[in-house]
Amino acid sequence: MNQPVLRTSLEEAIASLEGIRVSQNERLSLHTSMGVGGPARWFIVVDDRASLVPLINLLNSRSIRWMMLGGGSNTLFSDEGFNGAVLHPGQGFRSIEMVPGNPQCVRAGAAANVGAIMQFAKRRGLEGLEFCAGIPGTLGGALAGNAGAGGHDICSATESVEVLNGDGTSRERKRGEFQFRYRWCELRDEVILGATLALTPDSREAIEERIQSHLAKRLEQPVGDRSSGCMFKNPPGEYAGRLIDRAGLKGLTVGGISVSHAHANFMINDGSGTAAQIRELMELVRQRVLQSTGVSLEAEVRFIHPPS
Numbered sequence: 237m238n239q240p241v242l243r244t245s246l247e248e249a250i251a252s253l254e255g256i257r258v259s260q261n262e263r264l265s266l267h268t269s270m271g272v273g274g275p276a277r278w279f280i281v282v283d284d285r286a287s288l289v290p291l292i293n294l295l296n297s298r299s300i301r302w303m304m305l306g307g308g309s310n311t312l313f314s315d316e317g318f319n320g321a322v323l324h325p326g327q328g329f330r331s332i333e334m335v336p337g338n339p340q341c342v343r344a345g346a347a348a349n350v351g352a353i354m355q356f357a358k359r360r361g362l363e364g365l366e367f368c369a370g371i372p373g374t375l376g377g378a379l380a381g382n383a384g385a386g387g388h389d390i391c392s393a394t395e396s397v398e399v400l401n402g403d404g405t406s407r408e409r410k411r412g413e414f415q416f417r418y419r420w421c422e423l424r425d426e427v428i429l430g431a432t433l434a435l436t437p438d439s440r441e442a443i444e445e446r447i448q449s450h451l452a453k454r455l456e457q458p459v460g461d462r463s464s465g466c467m468f469k470n471p472p473g474e475y476a477g478r479l480i481d482r483a484g485l486k487g488l489t490v491g492g493i494s495v496s497h498a499h500a501n502f503m504i505n506d507g508s509g510t511a512a513q514i515r516e517l518m519e520l521v522r523q524r525v526l527q528s529t530g531v532s533l534e535a536e537v538r539f540i541h542p543p544s
């Protein structure tokens with residue numbers, strides 16, 4: 237007699253969870269601002285917060301590799317894609333609200349857009365996030381890479397970050413209890429659920445003025461093009477953009493990827509570029525800057541490699 241089938245397919249098991257949308261072989265180029273990356277075996281949008289833990293348990297029980305992806309503005313997948321599940325926090329992680337009883341703290345979910353949080357704070361006369369003006373991406377992604385501009389960064393503005401524990405509960409990691417530095421945060425490999433941001437009262441006019449000045453700075457950058465923002469971290473006491481510019485590398489091209497003429501630390505995809513070309517161009521830039529200045533540039537963008 238045939239044994240009953242005990243194992244349902246992953247798709248069936250996922251379908252039993254609330255607020256989850258799954259697509260198979262989804263092109264990751266559609267979910268990254270640079271527009272490169274092969275297919276994800278599963279691309280899973282998690283709208284219902286309560287379904288995240290059972291989903292992760294399910295993936296773990298079947299030894300399926302998984303990772304979280306926010307706005308995709310600082311992450312580069314390979315052209316082979318991701319042979320596992322890419323989890324994308326959706327609707328249930330987009331809340332932005334005042335912390336009850338604390339008029340200077342804003343709490344937001346991991347999928348909330350950083351610009352939207354800044355605007356929310358401005359309307360309530362709270363300053364501290366103006367540097368986020370023009371930064372694309374979600375709060376979760378911004379915290380994972382400690383995004384920033386003009387000497388400010390998002391981790392410094394946090395009161396606490398809510399992360400998922402292995403047993404499905406969550407905990408608050410207070411600022412001071414986790415480490416971060418320029419474009420790096422210890423929480424980058426944790427599942428970030430949201431954060432509370434500690435802000436300071438100021439007039440809306442003064443806040444708006446600072447937002448406009450940050451936005452004006454953005455106009456020096458190739459906004460509107462397919463890019464991942466700055467590709468390299470600024471080395472101590474220097475600027476990667478200035479070093480690349482001085483090495484005469486603006487316009488240097490590999491396939492569909494070029495060093496931007498507007499800002500040398502940006503690379504632009506003309507729509508035909510690949511992840512391999514980005515890596516090749518980054519290596520070329522790194523070598524040329526090293527030869528001409530002796531400085532070895534370190535990538536700011538995060539590469540997700542296929543398992544070897």
Ligand code: EPU
Nearest residue numbers: 385386453465466468469470475477478481498499500501
């Ligand atoms: N510079 C050049 N040529 C260029 C670009 C810049 O000579 O092509 C010079 C500028 O003239 C300036 C210096 O380099 O003297 C620094 O340039 P900029 O003011 O544009 O700042 P940045 O350090 O290149 C940083 C962040 C940006 C952020 C801007 C604006 C890093 C790696 N980059 O850029 O963040 O938008 O400040 O505040 O920290 C990102 O991280 O993805 C990003 C875009």
